[in-house]
Amino acid sequence: xxxxxxxxxxxxxxxxxxxxxxxxxxxxxxxxxxxxxxxxxxxxxxxxxxxxxxxxxxxxxxxxxxxxxxxxxxxxxxxxxxxxxxxxxxxxxxxxxxxxxxxxxxxxxxxxxxxxxxxxxxxxxxxxxxxxxxxxxxxxxxxxxxxxxxxxxxxxxxxxxxxxxxxxxxxxxxxxxxxxxxxxxxxxxxxxxxxxxxxxxxxxxxxxxxxxxxxxxxxxxxxxxxxxxx
Amino acid sequence: xxxxxxxxxxxxxxxxxxxxxxxxxxxxxxxxxxxxxxxxxxxxxxxxxxxxxxxxxxxxxxxxxxxxxxxxxxxxxxxxxxxxxxxxxxxxxxxxxxxxxxxxxxxxxxxxxxxxxxxxxxxxxxxxxxxxxxxxxxxxxxxxxxxxxxxxxxxxxxxxxxxxxxxxxxxxxxxxxxxxxxxxxxxxxxxxxxxxxxxxxxxxxxxxxxxxxxxxxxxxxxxxxxxxxxxxxxxxxxxxxxxxxxxxxxxxxxxxxxxxx
Amino acid sequence: xxxxxxxxxxxxxxxxxxxxxxxxxxxxxxxxxxxxxxxxxxxxxxxxxxxxxxxxxxxxxxxxxxxxxxxxxxxxxxxxxxxxxxxxxxxxxxxxxxxxxxxxxxxxxxxxxxxxxxxxxxxxxxxxxxxxxxxxxxxxxxxxxxxxxxxxxxxxxxxxxxxxxxxxxxxxxxxxxxxxxxxxxxxxxxxxxxxxxxxxxxxxxxxxxxxxxxxxxxxxxxxxxxxxxxxxxxxxxxxxxxxxxxxxxxxxxxxxxxxxxxxxxxxxxxxxxxxxxxxxxxxxxxxxxxxxxxxxxxxxxxxxxxxxxxxxxxxxxxxxxxxxxxxxxxxxxxxxx
Numbered sequence: 001x002x003x004x005x006x007x008x009x010x011x012x013x014x015x016x017x018x019x020x021x022x023x024x025x026x027x028x029x030x031x032x033x034x035x036x037x038x039x040x041x042x043x044x045x046x047x048x049x050x051x052x053x054x055x056x057x058x059x060x061x062x063x064x065x066x067x068x069x070x071x072x073x074x075x076x077x078x079x080x081x082x083x084x085x086x087x088x089x090x091x092x093x094x095x096x097x098x099x100x101x102x103x104x105x106x107x108x109x110x111x112x113x114x115x116x117x118x119x120x121x122x123x124x125x126x127x128x129x130x131x132x133x134x135x136x137x138x139x140x141x142x143x144x145x146x147x148x149x150x151x152x153x154x155x156x157x158x159x160x161x162x163x164x165x166x167x168x169x170x171x172x173x174x175x176x177x178x179x180x181x182x183x184x185x186x187x188x189x190x191x192x193x194x195x196x197x198x199x200x201x202x203x204x205x206x207x208x209x210x211x212x213x214x215x216x217x218x219x220x221x222x223x224x225x226x227x228x229x230x
Numbered sequence: 231x232x233x234x235x236x237x238x239x240x241x242x243x244x245x246x247x248x249x250x251x252x253x254x255x256x257x258x259x260x261x262x263x264x265x266x267x268x269x270x271x272x273x274x275x276x277x278x279x280x281x282x283x284x285x286x287x288x289x290x291x292x293x294x295x296x297x298x299x300x301x302x303x304x305x306x307x308x309x310x311x312x313x314x315x316x317x318x319x320x321x322x323x324x325x326x327x328x329x330x331x332x333x334x335x336x337x338x339x340x341x342x343x344x345x346x347x348x349x350x351x352x353x354x355x356x357x358x359x360x361x362x363x364x365x366x367x368x369x370x371x372x373x374x375x376x377x378x379x380x381x382x383x384x385x386x387x388x389x390x391x392x393x394x395x396x397x398x399x400x401x402x403x404x405x406x407x408x409x410x411x412x413x414x415x416x417x418x419x420x421x422x423x424x425x426x427x428x429x430x431x432x433x434x435x436x437x438x439x440x441x442x443x444x445x446x447x448x449x450x451x452x453x454x455x456x457x458x459x460x461x462x463x464x465x466x467x468x469x470x471x472x473x474x475x476x477x478x479x480x481x482x483x484x485x486x487x488x489x490x491x
Numbered sequence: 492x493x494x495x496x497x498x499x500x501x502x503x504x505x506x507x508x509x510x511x512x513x514x515x516x517x518x519x520x521x522x523x524x525x526x527x528x529x530x531x532x533x534x535x536x537x538x539x540x541x542x543x544x545x546x547x548x549x550x551x552x553x554x555x556x557x558x559x560x561x562x563x564x565x566x567x568x569x570x571x572x573x574x575x576x577x578x579x580x581x582x583x584x585x586x587x588x589x590x591x592x593x594x595x596x597x598x599x600x601x602x603x604x605x606x607x608x609x610x611x612x613x614x615x616x617x618x619x620x621x622x623x624x625x626x627x628x629x630x631x632x633x634x635x636x637x638x639x640x641x642x643x644x645x646x647x648x649x650x651x652x653x654x655x656x657x658x659x660x661x662x663x664x665x666x667x668x669x670x671x672x673x674x675x676x677x678x679x680x681x682x683x684x685x686x687x688x689x690x691x692x693x694x695x696x697x698x699x700x701x702x703x704x705x706x707x708x709x710x711x712x713x714x715x716x717x718x719x720x721x722x723x724x725x726x727x728x729x730x731x732x733x734x735x736x737x738x739x740x741x742x743x744x745x746x747x748x749x750x751x752x753x754x755x756x757x758x759x760x761x762x763x764x765x766x767x768x769x770x771x772x773x774x775x776x777x778x779x780x781x782x783x784x785x786x787x788x789x790x791x792x793x794x795x796x797x798x799x800x801x802x803x804x805x806x807x808x809x810x811x812x813x814x815x816x817x818x819x820x821x822x823x824x825x826x827x828x
Contacts, residue, residue: 025371026283027318030546038271042370044316048548048576059614062576067315067323072366073273073289081312081366082325101504103519103528106550109614110576115316115323117370119287120270138503141546141640143528145519146504183504183526223502223530227545227696233572235560236601241633245678252682 007168012161015151015211020132020222022139030140032222034132037165038122040074043132045140047112048104056111062104063111066095068129070118090126091116097130097150097179097189103143112142123166127152130179130189135219139226147219148188150179151211153204155196160203162211176204182216185209232320234441242442246427253282253436258479260434265382265490267390275391275413279383281434283373285317288365288383290391294354294403295362305352305360309338311367311380318372332463334367337380337421339459340450341365346417347388354396359403361393363413374437377448378487381421386491389415418453420487422480426468431476433483447473449480453488457481497535501527507540517542532696545696549575549639549669551617555608556626558634558667559619564595571606571619574636574669579617581606586621603629603673605665632663632675635685637692639670644695645688652691652701659708660684683711 005011016037025031028044035041048062056063068090072078083091094116104112114136116129127150134148154164156172169175174194180187187205196204242252249257261282270276275290297304311334315321326334341347352361365387367380391413395406425435425443432439440446444466450459457477462468493508495501507518508525517529518540527533531542551557551573559579563570571579581604583594598604605627609620621627637645645666646653657664662676662684674684687704694700709717 025285025316026373027371028316029548031316040270042316044370046319049319050576050578069314071287071289071368072310072364073270073276073291076272078291078293078364078366081310107548107576107615113315115314117314117316117368119368120272122272138530139546141529141544141548141638143517144503145521145526145528147502181504183506184522220502224500227530228500233560233562233601235603235634236599237603237629237632238634239601240631241678241681245682248678250678250682252685254682 006156006161008165010161012159013207013210015163015214016165018215018218020135020218022135022222022226028136028140030136030138030142032132032135032139034128034135036124036128036131036163038120039118039125039128040120041125041128041132042117042119043129043136044115044117045112045133045136045142046115047140048107048110048142049113051109051111053111057109060105060108062102062107062109064095064099064102064104064114065111066091066098066114066116066133068094068116068118068126070121070125074118074121090129093189093191094126094130094133098133098137098148100186100188101134101144101146101148101181102137103145106143112137112140121166123164123169124152124177126150126189127177127179131215131219135222138223146181146183147216148179148181149212149216149219150177150189151208151215152177153208153211155194155200155204160200160207162207174200174204176201176208178205178208178212180209180212182213232441234438238438239442242439243428246430246432246439249430251432251436252438255434257430258433258483260378260483260486261436263382263487263490265386267386273387274393274410275387275389277383277386277390279379279386281375281379281382282436283371284375284379285369285371286376286379286383287368287370288380288387289368290387291364291366292361292391292393293364294359294396294405297353297357297360301349302357303353303360304349305347306362307338307342307347307349307365308362309334309341309365309367309384311337311369313369313372313376316371317369321369321372330369332461333369333376333380336377336448336450336459336461337367337384338365339461340381340419340421341384341388344417344419344450344452344456344458346415346419346452348414348416351414352393354403355398359396359398361396363391372437374440375423375434377423378421378434381419381450382487382490385419388413389418389491418488418491419450419458420453420484421448421450421459422476422483422487423448424476424479425464426466426472431472431479433479447476449477451480451484453484455481455484493535493540495533495540497533499533500530501533501542502530503528507533507542511538513539515539515541517544544640546638547640549573551575551577551579551608551611551615551669553608553611555668557606557608557617557619557669558629558665558671558673559604559606559669561598561600561602561604564598564600567594569594569598571604573606573617573619574639574667574671575617577615577617579606579608579619581619581621585609585619598628603634605629605667605673629665629673629675632673633681633685635672635674635688637670637672637688639668641692641695642666642668642670644700645672645691647701652704655701655705656684656687656708659705659712660687683708 019035021033024033030045032043114133118125130150155174156168174196176192179189264280267277269278273289278287311330313321313330315323392410395409424431424447426445427443445464448461505527506524510523514520514525527542529542529544531544534541557573559571559573561569562572567583569581573579606619608617610618660680665673
């Protein structure tokens with residue numbers, strides 16, 4: 001792997017600057033705020049709570065519902081408010097990425113709502129959303145096997161690099177966002193978009209997992225900071 | 231709908247009748263207010279406002295569009311409000327409901343009727359191209375009195391707005407994002423919201439005060455003390471005296487509020 | 492092999508010990524390791540590890556006493572909101588046996604009751620009852636809500652915390668296991684008590700809390716820090732009543748309460764027996780959370796349904812109540828570029 005310097009001056013395995021904060025909203029049961037590069041993400045969690053949407057409930061466990069939404073002012077050209085096909089897909093895969101970590105057996109027929117609001121977008125919002133959502137879930141006191149964390153790798157100028165920025169995402173050749181449960185290394189989200197050889201793909205996964213582990217430490221720090229008393 | 235416990239209704243009503251409140255404020259006192267501007271780099275104007283636990287983010291995006299036929303030389307303001315489900319356990323995802331639309335329209339009225347945005351400076355080519363300003367309100371935490379927080383946030387965001395320069399070259403509009411100009415603002419406005427509990431008018435209601443009250447009054451006032459927008463909400467009537475005293479309080483409180491801008 | 496110490500703050504997924512330790516509540520075992528499933532504090536008892544959650548929703552358990560709000564009146568039962576993902580029902584039968592009465596004449600929507608969970612079905616719906624004196628509808632007062640996990644801390648070792656607050660503020664306080672607290676007393680004292688309860692909730696896991704709360708109470712009520720343990724002197728001064736009618740009503744209310752309390756007093760004993768198991772649990776929680784109060788002995792005087800009625804009506808006019816803690820420091824920063 002070369003010592004190529006990227007467009008924004010990062011090394012191939014370097015993350016953008018990240019900031020995570022837990023418990024930032026008053027009303028929500030749990031919440032988190034995350035900045036990575038130019039992304040600003042706010043997540044609120046409500047639940048487990050009673051739900052009136054009968055058809056969604058399961059008799060033996062709780063269910064989760066996720067809504068990923070971009071603010072109209074979060075992108076260069078104003079986005080029309082409301083869900084579109086992209087945000088619906090991201091909502092679905094985010095729920096799938098988080099669900100394996102949640103232990104809702106003690107909350108049958110309940111629902112956990114996760115609201116991810118992209119206040120400002122600069123590439124990689126789905127991973128950022130998952131990372132922030134996990135922190136908000138912990139903040140809400142939802143029992144979990146692990147704190148899911150997301151990070152992407154991709155291919156830019158024929159090089160596999162970590163955590164694509166918006167420009168790299170647009171001009172790059174591939175983007176591979178993943179989410180993992182860091183304790184076991186199990187992958188709970190995987191998408192791949194673009195052109196990769198098998199070797200490049202493996203490299204991308206390894207790199208993204210490395211990135212996840214780093215972000216995972218920041219999640220833990222944010223929670224410790226919020227709740228430790230010393 | 232969340233049912234207010236009867237004893238909560240009684241205790242709040244009783245406190246208010248003794249000129250006291252749950253959080254120790256006077257009846258005409260605001261909670262702590264903070265305003266930050268330029269919080270979103272991708273928006274041409276933005277602000278985040280907190281009043282107590284209530285939090286609102288506003289982003290302003292301009293778009294070139296056609297003017298209304300009756301005002302061919304004026305720019306256009308569009309205010310939209312999303313009461314995000316993250317803000318309150320009773321808010322549901324989906325298109326804006328009645329409350330959300332009312333909030334957006336009342337806030338918009340304060341801005342529009344005070345004529346604080348110089349709309350003719352938003353005209354690029356008369357009858358053809360004007361700037362349309364999309365004011366998007368994001369309610370992220372609802373601890374009562376969204377109106378005043380929203381109005382302050384919109385006001386602060388407008389004041390921070392920088393527009394790209396646009397000119398017409400060979401019948402085509404050329405946008406220069408490098409050269410920006412401050413959105414011309416020639417006034418300031420704030421909104422004061424009251425609810426009626428017992429026979430008292432209470433400024434800046436908390437969530438529980440709001441739930442106990444059955445009547446609301448929004449008063450939009452410019453910094454010179456002129457009334458530019460009002461709205462009565464809720465199912466109970468107000469007396470003339472209630473309204474006059476609220477207006478009087480609003481006019482003096484607006485001077486305090488615009489200080490934060 | 493163990494990787495944490497007692498009272499450590501841990502987060503979900505954190506490995507606490509190898510499998511020579513037993514996984515208790517708030518933990519799970521996977522691949523030969525005991526891991527935490529919550530954000531909370533480690534509680535070590537011999538070889539058993541538990542994690543006491545810092546936040547959690549109330550899940551109804553048989554035998555619990557809870558504070559609930561009537562949400563709906565139906566044909567033969569009331570729907571009760573018990574501050575939980577699961578709602579409760581109060582069957583008409585539990586209230587008036589086989590008699591036929593109009594339900595909403597007895598308890599109506601918005602009424603707040605002190606109830607016992609008599610059963611929980613397989614989908615966690617709670618069947619509630621009012622049998623046992625001291626249970627019933629609250630009249631007057633305020634409701635304060637806290638995280639159910641902080642209930643043991645609010646009560647304190649042997650009821651030390653809650654009794655101190657009661658004595659100092661002259662308020663009656665009833666704590667439901669679902670995190671709702673009913674407070675009744677002088678209007679200003681009710682508000683002070685609310686503030687105090689929220690302070691306890693926010694600082695539940697800090698040490699020296701009882702003293703801190705004591706100082707806060709004394710400062711707010713006496714205007715000075717406590718010197719030593721001395722007899723409190725009460726300035727007997729009636730609050731100004733606004734008119735005659737109100738005065739009458741107040742007297743009537745007080746009379747009714749007095750009767751209710753006399754009833755309830757004999758009741759406390761009985762209650763505490765039924766609660767033994769839960770108390771033991773709660774006591775452990777308290778120990779885990781508050782080391783400074785390390786005296787062992789009697790069971791805490793839990794759910795003090797109601798206190799004796801001694802110097803109550805002579806509530807004093809509001810002294811300088813301070814509401815300094817209204818700040819909320821939920822300040823996340825949106826970067827300003």
